[in-house]
Amino acid sequence: MELLSIGEMCRILDVKPHVLRYWEQEFEIVNPRKDRNGKRQYSRNDINTLFRIKHLLHDEKYTIEGAKNKLWSELSQDNADVKASVQALRETLVHLSLKIDEMKRS
Numbered sequence: 001m002e003l004l005s006i007g008e009m010c011r012i013l014d015v016k017p018h019v020l021r022y023w024e025q026e027f028e029i030v031n032p033r034k035d036r037n038g039k040r041q042y043s044r045n046d047i048n049t050l051f052r053i054k055h056l057l058h059d060e061k062y063t064i065e066g067a068k069n070k071l072w073s074e075l076s077q078d079n080a081d082v083k084a085s086v087q088a089l090r091e092t093l094v095h096l097s098l099k100i101d102e103m104k105r106s
Helices: 006-013 017-026 044-059 064-105
Strands: none
Touching: 006 017, 006 044, 017 044, 044 064
16 A cells, blocks of 8 residues: 655645644544654545545535534444444354354254
8 A cells, every 4th residue: 555745735725734734633533653754654544534635624614513413423423334344244144154053963
């Protein structure tokens, strides 16, 4: 996976470096890795999150606090969907395990 520098992120998002650094302070979810020299390295997940933040702030006109709440709400919903999928998978695996045990006894 390719990591991007702060300069590359600024060009992609069309924002200044101080804006990205501010967003990192305000939004806990944005946490780029730093290399040995302390330079930021943004992952694909960081990129997606930053695009979402920019959209909420610039296009949807959310305040910082409103954008934080919206992001956490979206993440909570994603977690609920993941939990439901995991539960369904677990039920399927239990069912298959019971079938296998039944077949072994036959």
